Amino acid sequence: MKLYYSPGACSLSPHITLHESGLKFEHVAAPTKTHQLDDGTDYYTINPLGYVPLLELDDGTRIAEGPAIVQYIADQVPEKKLAPANGTLERYKLQSWLTFIGTELHKGFSPLFNAATPAEYKTIVIDKLLSRLKWVDGQLAGKQYLMGDTFSVADPYLFTVTNWAPRVGVDISGFSNIAAFRERVAARPAVQAAMKHEGLLK
Known part of the structure; x- marks a missing residue:
């Protein structure tokens, strides 16, 4: 491959x-x-x-x-x-996370990497991103990973996307559950x- x-x-x-x-x-x-x-x-x-x-x-x-x-x-x-078996409810939950990260977070960051994006629009984009990330922070309460205590393929996607925050001026330091999640993921070999x-x- x-x-x-x-x-x-x-x-x-x-x-x-x-x-x-x-x-x-x-x-x-x-x-x-x-x-x-x-x-x-x-x-x-x-x-x-x-x-x-x-x-x-x-x-x-x-x-x-x-x-x-x-x-x-x-x-x-x-x-x-790394993923629940196809056809199970847990697999659909995983797909829900992958879709959410892709459409609400990944695409949410995209305008912030574009130098042509007007400053006033970037403010709107950041506000929406922070509201989505606040929700994710709440979902991570009491959990090691997005799917619970088991690492899945949704976790490196969230880790990757949240890596972009400091590069584009999005302050996520207030989200303690996301911070703890990021530390856990970053420690994996x-x-x-x-x-x-x-x-x-x-």
Whole structure:
């Protein structure tokens, strides 16, 4: 398998998941600014949308979109319990979290990375993000991870997205449950391995 990623982008989530899975994979840097691989290949010829993550299987099949990729990885190693079994209520709860993180948080941060976004609109965006994060903070009360005491593929996605907060001026220091969650996730060897590979940790 090959994971196309860009350091610190949302591709960190499947990158962490791959390390958690123990599956063999190859890292391929696909920087979101240049869209050019190390060998000079135009990334648009691999993913016409130009963004990461993208997972390429050994037979050449390509899977796009982080929430789909992390579930695929989890289903290859059911013994790791990175996702509940398909068809169970718990799996739908996991998919609910992945969808919420993708649509309410991930996309919520996007305008803050765009230099062309007007300042007054950024204020609106940040207020909405903080209201969503306050809700997440409440959901984490008394829990180790989003799904309870078991780490799942939703956790690296929330960890990745909340990593962006200080980069774009969103102060989440007041959310104590999110802070404790982030510390727990950051301490995992797989998380440290992925972040070191991406140059996010020394």
